[in-house]
Amino acid sequence: MRRLLVxxxxxxxxxxxxxxxxxxxxxxxxxGMQVVVVEDHRAPVVTHMVWYKAGSAxxxxxxxxxxxxxxxxxxxxxxxxxxxxxSRVVSENGGRDNAFTSYDYTAxxxxxxxxxxxxxxxxxxxxxxxxRLSEGDILxxxxxxxxxxxxxxxxxxxxxxxxxxxAAQYLNHRYGVPIIGWRHEMETLDLxxxxxxxxxxxxxxxxxxIVAGDVDPENVKALAETYYGVIPxxxxxxxxxxxxxxxQTSARRMQFFDARVxxxxxxRSYLAPERDAGDQKExxxxxxxxxxxxxxxxxxxxxxxxxxxxxxxxxSAFYSGVSLDDTxxxxxxxxxxxxxxxxxxxxxxxxxxxxxxxxxxAEHLERIKMQLRAQQIYARDSSDSVGNRYGxxxxxxxxxxxxxxxxxxxxxxxxxxxxAAADRVxxxxxxxxxxxxxxxxxxxxxxVSQ
Amino acid sequence: xxxxxxxxxxxxxxxxxxxxxxxxxxxxxxxxKAWLVEEHSIPFVALNVWFxxxxxxxxxxxxxxxxxxxxxxxxxxxxMDAQDFAREAEELxxxxxxxxYDDVVAISARFLTENRDQAVDLLRKSVVEPRFDKISVDRVxxxxxxIIRSDAKDPDKIASQxxxxxxxxxxxxxxxxxxxxxxxxxxxxxxxxxxxxxxLALDNVYVSAVGDITAEELGxxxxxxxxxxxxxxxxxxxxxxxxxxxxxxxxxxxxxxxxAIFGHEGIKRDDPDFFAAYILNHILGGSGFxxxxxxxxREKRGLTYGISSFLxxxxxxxxxxxxxxxxxxxxxxxxxxxxxxxTRMAEEGPTAEELERAKTYLTGAYPLRFDGNxxxxxxxxxxxxxxxxxxxxVTRNDKVNAVTLEDIRRVAKRILRPEDLHFVIVGQPxx
Numbered sequence: 044m045r046r047l048l049v050x051x052x053x054x055x056x057x058x059x060x061x062x063x064x065x066x067x068x069x070x071x072x073x074x075g076m077q078v079v080v081v082e083d084h085r086a087p088v089v090t091h092m093v094w095y096k097a098g099s100a101x102x103x104x105x106x107x108x109x110x111x112x113x114x115x116x117x118x119x120x121x122x123x124x125x126x127x128x129x130s131r132v133v134s135e136n137g138g139r140d141n142a143f144t145s146y147d148y149t150a151x152x153x154x155x156x157x158x159x160x161x162x163x164x165x166x167x168x169x170x171x172x173x174x175r176l177s178e179g180d181i182l183x184x185x186x187x188x189x190x191x192x193x194x195x196x197x198x199x200x201x202x203x204x205x206x207x208x209x210a211a212q213y214l215n216h217r218y219g220v221p222i223i224g225w226r227h228e229m230e231t232l233d234l235x236x237x238x239x240x241x242x243x244x245x246x247x248x249x250x251x252x253i254v255a256g257d258v259d260p261e262n263v264k265a266l267a268e269t270y271y272g273v274i275p276x277x278x279x280x281x282x283x284x285x286x287x288x289x290x291q292t293s294a295r296r297m298q299f300f301d302a303r304v305x306x307x308x309x310x311r312s313y314l315a316p317e318r319d320a321g322d323q324k325e326x327x328x329x330x331x332x333x334x335x336x337x338x339x340x341x342x343x344x345x346x347x348x349x350x351x352x353x354x355x356x357x358x359s360a361f362y363s364g365v366s367l368d369d370t371x372x373x374x375x376x377x378x379x380x381x382x383x384x385x386x387x388x389x390x391x392x393x394x395x396x397x398x399x400x401x402x403x404x405a406e407h408l409e410r411i412k413m414q415l416r417a418q419q420i421y422a423r424d425s426s427d428s429v430g431n432r433y434g435x436x437x438x439x440x441x442x443x444x445x446x447x448x449x450x451x452x453x454x455x456x457x458x459x460x461x462x463a464a465a466d467r468v469x470x471x472x473x474x475x476x477x478x479x480x481x482x483x484x485x486x487x488x489x490x491v492s493q
Numbered sequence: 494x495x496x497x498x499x500x501x502x503x504x505x506x507x508x509x510x511x512x513x514x515x516x517x518x519x520x521x522x523x524x525x526k527a528w529l530v531e532e533h534s535i536p537f538v539a540l541n542v543w544f545x546x547x548x549x550x551x552x553x554x555x556x557x558x559x560x561x562x563x564x565x566x567x568x569x570x571x572x573m574d575a576q577d578f579a580r581e582a583e584e585l586x587x588x589x590x591x592x593x594y595d596d597v598v599a600i601s602a603r604f605l606t607e608n609r610d611q612a613v614d615l616l617r618k619s620v621v622e623p624r625f626d627k628i629s630v631d632r633v634x635x636x637x638x639x640i641i642r643s644d645a646k647d648p649d650k651i652a653s654q655x656x657x658x659x660x661x662x663x664x665x666x667x668x669x670x671x672x673x674x675x676x677x678x679x680x681x682x683x684x685x686x687x688x689x690x691x692x693l694a695l696d697n698v699y700v701s702a703v704g705d706i707t708a709e710e711l712g713x714x715x716x717x718x719x720x721x722x723x724x725x726x727x728x729x730x731x732x733x734x735x736x737x738x739x740x741x742x743x744x745x746x747x748x749x750x751x752x753a754i755f756g757h758e759g760i761k762r763d764d765p766d767f768f769a770a771y772i773l774n775h776i777l778g779g780s781g782f783x784x785x786x787x788x789x790x791r792e793k794r795g796l797t798y799g800i801s802s803f804l805x806x807x808x809x810x811x812x813x814x815x816x817x818x819x820x821x822x823x824x825x826x827x828x829x830x831x832x833x834x835x836t837r838m839a840e841e842g843p844t845a846e847e848l849e850r851a852k853t854y855l856t857g858a859y860p861l862r863f864d865g866n867x868x869x870x871x872x873x874x875x876x877x878x879x880x881x882x883x884x885x886x887v888t889r890n891d892k893v894n895a896v897t898l899e900d901i902r903r904v905a906k907r908i909l910r911p912e913d914l915h916f917v918i919v920g921q922p923x924x
Contacts, residue, residue, distance in 0.1 A: 085532065085534065085864075085865075086860070086861075086863055086864045086865075087860070088860070088861050088864050109900060118782070127782065127792065128782065130781065130782040131782075131783060134781055134782075134783050134850070134854045135853050135854060136849055136853075136854065136857055137854055137855075137856065137857015137858040137859075137860075137861065138857070138858070138861070139781060139858065139861075141782075154861060155861075156857065156861070182795070183792070183793070183794065183795040184795065185795070186794075186795025186796070187791055187795045187797070187798055188798075189820075190750070190795070190796070190797050190818070190819060190820065190823075191798035191799040193749055193750035193798075193818070193819075193820055194750060194798050194818050197748075197749045197750060198748050198749065198750045198752070198818070200646075200650060208911070216878075302644070302747060303644060303646045303747075303748065305639075305642040305643040305644075305646040305647075306639050306643050308641060339579055339583065340575055340576050340579040341576050341579050341580050341583065342515075346576065349632070350575070350576060350632075353632070355817070356635050356636055356639050357636070357639075377639070379635060380635065380638075410580065410583040410584050413583070413584065413586050414583055414586045416586070417586030417605055418536055418586075420535060420605065421588075423535050423538060424535060424537075424539075424865045424866050424867060425864075425865050425867075437674070460734060
């Protein structure tokens, strides 16, 4: 019976040979800077991005937030550019620009008319090595990032809860420290901290140039050699070897109370392997597992807990394999009115245990694969998102070959792969369980926790 | 049988980027108009089917009915329940979105060329023949109630909902389109069915499509998709009267950073001064790092991470608003700076250099919006709802460039009214 379904699946897959056809070219400059060009000639627009293989997890202890702080300071000027001039020039050319910092990367981008690419390269290559900062810039901008922390984190119970959960998940790895930084360390960040990070990590041999849009790869290559190719590499650049997690041998649990919580919920995260260069099969199985379990109304958890027992208003499973070091596999359940967090957690565990017994519905698996194939077509509508995908992967230890092999690896995942990966990842000793709660008195007054 | 209403071929030639798109206005055999851009290089279509009215069509005492109805469209139709429907959409890899806004119910879809007909048939079942069975109504109602309770503890939501309540008392705009706990709890299946009849009809629909489809195919698709909808939607509400005077409203909320929404009445989309107002706002508090408010409040003083101002031109009321967030001990400083900048701009207007820079940015950035089937389809449906001509994309930059320093200074005096500025602050400001 199952064999037959699998055969049907294969027939469907063959009938729909949806291929990505991403027009991607890549090469490496003489100084070690990698370049990726994504062609999209539908509109005369280009996105120019530089990704550094350095994020908050590359910071030294004691200066959390400095990677992100430096990202702000890169808009403050160089020998050739006044503070704020970078963004003003982009804006005067009808473009927009910004930057973002994550655990494993820091990236800068501008979206402009395609004929302004050279100007962007000229300015971005300049600030790769010629940043000029004053003490005054530092102090005002430090106030700005503290307000950013207020806005993103301090003002949100959910964000504070997430920060504590990450800290509980990672005992030794810097993924346990927030990207924006711990407040008390942010308050003492100074010029030296920012410059030390800049000098260590901002160099062409630690950067990836991504150009996506209405461009010709040969032309991009010539411009890249002119502007980036002349910057000497940093000979002292070290291998990225951050402190790794020790084996986790005890389940960790936490309760987070905040009066601003409107909707209580339970999260569970398990330490999980990430996509590794040349070794992405486990990550592919986990990616599909997350879809099977917790994405959409036909996912296993939604079927059992939202539509079945109706103990949940919302359930989800998610996993992101793009990470330089160990990542997490996550489950969330938001209980229905009248269902306690304890009951919700038990229901979640029960549903996962049932799934391990029942296995994967072959038609469901085939639908997921069909959607993944279609995503490759839809993704071509945005060359930016293709560029972003390459940027994230290349700064997380993957190669171009790994990125291009990924769609086929997902298609090749079998039920056996999924269940075996689930069996390995759902190890309670490897987990953090969090309850986001209202303070007890308030909850009791409203009679929510029976 | 396709009738070309306008063989309008619009070549957008705006410097520095020269975007060329060909917008066709078509009418389906049954007479529904649509705007189309054919783009055959990727085998899919982005389709927008928007209905004017939206949550403003909620009947008295039934706040939240339109929103709940829209949330139920994909929860079962004909002999399919919610899971059956999702399963079929997954099989086709078609993506449907259903969203209620103040003035519109927006249905957006993208589907592959290879199974377009099946995708459209499925979409039709959800739009025209939803089931609204009790079990789905109750489940989605719980989701909406959960959102309402969350909003009640979210400082940003508290601020904007407070401002709306004070500005537009008595009009649907005064309250959240989600409804409140009481109104949503009381909604019946009949209310949902009524909301469906009121909001989705042939006389208030606007259609755009971009992608791998011809005019003739689109015409047929539209008729198949909309067959069975009522001819007429419910009458639209009257204008919302702006009722808020200058001042400050404080909402005590225990959180470290105060959130403020500030502003006063705005300007209509079809006002002859709209372009001048739009440029003026870009200079005062528009997006990006270049605005006066961003410069004065963030760059010079570090009082916030983000500040912006925006013109909101709804169908029945207009606001000129801004938002800012600063730590409780600094928010008063931030609001002082904002008041001063609002006043300075009203009195002096922008400089010639600021006006030139804004024009260069706005005209240069405009073609960059046309960067994908989805974004272009959104622009096309928005233009139709704003009653803009099909060649607007070509003339738009000329309208921006035509605004003179004299115009913009006059408009600054007209629409910026520092004495009417009202701040709603949520938090625990100190000092």
